[in-house]
Amino acid sequence: MAFSEQAAGVYAITVTPFHPDGRVDAASLDRSTDFYLQSGVTGLTVLGVMGEAPKLDAQESIALVRQVVKRAGATPVIVGVTAPGFAPMRTLAREAMDAGAAGVMIAPPHTLRSDDQVVAYYRQASEAIGSDVPFALQDYPLAFSVVMTAEILRRIVTDNPSCKMLKLEDWPGLEKISAVRKLEADGRMRRISILTGNGGMFLDFEFERGSDGAMTGYAFPDMLVDLVTLSKSGQRDKAHDLFDAHLPLIRYEQQPGVGLAVRKYLLQKRGVIASDAQRNPGSALTATARAEVDYLLSRVARHDPRARL
């Protein structure tokens, strides 16, 4: 059940549904798991940044993992275990694997600076969770302030056999995909799965550069699945047509801070979650912003009927 370096397709970054009073909404969580599965995704990623992971305590976190893994059945679930220290990271990782997760994802702490610090961090993280736990490396400088060159990635992948996946959301990131694939082609690095994030802002070209798929949480995962299919079957123009139709909305959803409110509003409109509530510190859409999203939806709907909500 563990994910491998061949992982491909769409891994949906899931939101964590809350009741307006702040409790985890278990019914919406099941409904959202079903929704992603019906959308045709290859896997799920829970407890990511956009899953409000730090806002759950240790018990809530593992409870959520167990519920999603059970519901997802054969669909692999990756669990974000990023933590300020290795002990809580290990605890969640081991419990998640025991619960049937396919692997974990680890982002670096914002304090890392030199190449050696980054490389040492991942060696220690891998030791902490155990070398039997496959992990995805999250490369997201905008959120974590840590810059990883292709060379740093090569060192981490080489050091840690259990590093099987790169969640690439550097900005810019297109050349980095090419650079990593070249390291592999030149025999300087073993193959890893590359899934891209960044809210999907560059998905149109990321496939062409050599990514294996997307790991992002755009509220239309079914469209992401179609995009992968079109790209993989060489229908370039059609892929771009579909992507471009959604781009104005993708771009709106990718705003820092506000983006999660947009995503939850859309998922609520699609009937996936009962409430778009966030735990503190959260954001909410003004009436004007909701009207803007609705207008964008109506424009997307001219090209993609799924946006008729």
Place this chain on the structure above:
Amino acid sequence: MAFSEQAAGVYAITVTPFHPDGRVDAASLDRSTDFYLQSGVTGLTVLGVMGEAPKLDAQESIALVRQVVKRAGATPVIVGVTAPGFAPMRTLAREAMDAGAAGVMIAPPHTLRSDDQVVAYYRQASEAIGSDVPFALQDYPLAFSVVMTAEILRRIVTDNPSCKMLKLEDWPGLEKISAVRKLEADGRMRRISILTGNGGMFLDFEFERGSDGAMTGYAFPDMLVDLVTLSKSGQRDKAHDLFDAHLPLIRYEQQPGVGLAVRKYLLQKRGVIASDAQRNPGSALTATARAEVDYLLSRVARHDPRARL
């Protein structure tokens, strides 16, 4: 000739053209000034971040200002005078105004943290350049790491009568436009011009939120001018249609670091500048990236013939 709090339309952020050997390309500079004027822009902004301002020494900076101001004639020119200290800021500001500039633009140093530090900085900056010099406040947290709430902006505007314009490129920034306009409507703050940047990524809604126009350097300033016209005349759908047609390219050009290479490549293709060379530290497009830009251009050209290059 000084710009006022009524400034509106498109202020083009200009690039600085270089010869491949690194010298400023004066002929391209004139051609680029002519190009922007023919595009119908209201004004020009020179020596901004995307104008590679820090890469010019003091003599080159003022020489460039003089050349552009002279060529631009009646079109107002705003000069970026952001500097690590107030003395070089003052020197350039005074020389620029003597040369006929319409005002200056000032971004904050990345070290500012508390509200009081930000407010004090702009008071000292205004004192340094002289209260007779109108200035635009550049609010761009992604580049400068300084967060300015509407309240901070209100304090700066209230403190400094010569602050006439806000270059707003916060991300997210839509609600901030609304918040500033509300402060004005409530009589808590005098009116200022709001021009938006961020590479134009949210121009479609920024006009609707109350901005007076755009201050950005997208390689199709003529399209930006049309967009303002459509927005101001209430042709909402047409404005969004035009914007959406360009958004895939706008998004590609907005990538940090790489973006300037895209912009210069496009301006070179349009015949505006002779070379897309940058001074160190610069970036260059790979063949793959150039092909991606060309493909995006061909797609934009289906909707906008100006993109047929």
Place this chain on the structure above:
Amino acid sequence: MAFSEQAAGVYAITVTPFHPDGRVDAASLDRSTDFYLQSGVTGLTVLGVMGEAPKLDAQESIALVRQVVKRAGATPVIVGVTAPGFAPMRTLAREAMDAGAAGVMIAPPHTLRSDDQVVAYYRQASEAIGSDVPFALQDYPLAFSVVMTAEILRRIVTDNPSCKMLKLEDWPGLEKISAVRKLEADGRMRRISILTGNGGMFLDFEFERGSDGAMTGYAFPDMLVDLVTLSKSGQRDKAHDLFDAHLPLIRYEQQPGVGLAVRKYLLQKRGVIASDAQRNPGSALTATARAEVDYLLSRVARHDPRARL
């Protein structure tokens, strides 16, 4: 048992003792609690930055709190509950108070920038843990990158009746003590306890400026207690003589990263903990560094026999 705005004296920042294999060393933990109590401290602070708090998982954290609180008896114990989200913060805070802790301490996340963001954070934190839990506000820009002016502190204290203490370790911080005390004297802010940290580097003047004591973990808490006594009884020169005798060692122990290794080495030498081991990511002293510490100890010992180890 809750601590109040009158808290004074020395609150020792405790280390977390580990066995060389990384397990928490419960015997050393008891011995260290006894040591601090015998040193005459007023209170203890556990799970601070120098207590390697993020390296413990949720179960280990509360187990440590329970053990120390029980051993400490009538001596108040403050628990660091800084966390990346409010749910884990709340869980630890409630469990700690149930176990008999005197209150908690909260440092801000490094992402806060504007005054409003800082103030909002503490309002939400206070709500999360419950308004019945007294908390100390940790103002430590060097570690947390968040700058709090006296005005920000005033707003937080005014907003949150349960904020009873300021752990002040800004650098520089002397004028801030004076500024906070002036706000109180002017009736603009209610009284709070001010304890200072920063490794003790400015303790000599902090008392004179109006601090109520020290909250730091220098390996000679008995000396800190003497320093408070001397300062409070007006023996200025003697206080400075004692402080100056220790300053070379205090300064050596205050080095970022390395400092904890120095502190644990000293506590091991004093027989307080069995091993100076740290969990990953940790630091260790080279032979040269140990010799330097030993030399400094021998020099301190000329003035203070407690340093004869």
Place this chain on the structure above:
Amino acid sequence: MAFSEQAAGVYAITVTPFHPDGRVDAASLDRSTDFYLQSGVTGLTVLGVMGEAPKLDAQESIALVRQVVKRAGATPVIVGVTAPGFAPMRTLAREAMDAGAAGVMIAPPHTLRSDDQVVAYYRQASEAIGSDVPFALQDYPLAFSVVMTAEILRRIVTDNPSCKMLKLEDWPGLEKISAVRKLEADGRMRRISILTGNGGMFLDFEFERGSDGAMTGYAFPDMLVDLVTLSKSGQRDKAHDLFDAHLPLIRYEQQPGVGLAVRKYLLQKRGVIASDAQRNPGSALTATARAEVDYLLSRVARHDPRARL
């Protein structure tokens, strides 16, 4: 006249004296040059961080360099040329060398992250100023947020034959001195001069670790010279005695922001500069702070008569 990799002793970081109205005080500048020379320093460093370099415009900067170089005669003068871009860096560096400077000093921009970025920056900087200009590399993470491991330093030194000196003010920095010297001893890196800064806070051990001297601006450069002499002649205890006597004041002067006000106050008291004025943004000592410095002086004076002011 160029400085070499054998540079040793004390290079005084000079302050820039201003009149209360903000003009450079040329008479005090001469007096201060004389003072440093009479103190027995080996060299001078002008336009450093504590020389308020960014507050001077281009003309003032080179005028200051010319005045100091002329006055200093045979004593080498190093010029800080750190700038936001390579063109102004080059201009000042060339003009300074033409004026007779011994070399320049370059600090990295705060945006550098990965090893490759740091190494590339210094390669481009060296190209910009010309390979005939010896430069000192300033390694000061606290001020510049750039972390340089010994390996990064090795790469820069190896890449750039004109890199002759390391101004080391990492915190902690003792092990880095040892690491760099070991790289040299192992034949992995050519020799460079290591002078240490950090306000002198670790000078006592830095000599013992292998530094060649100090490059700092403590207001008692004559004491720094004595310290080098004592250290080099193996009088360890005497060196530490002298250092420890000054440490309380050194520590007070090393406070960020406030430190320069302390230094200028002391230099004014010593009769070196006419006014302790700083240009904006500056800091000033309160009456309480001045009294604290005076008290510290009186305590230092018990051991070192030079502190009787």
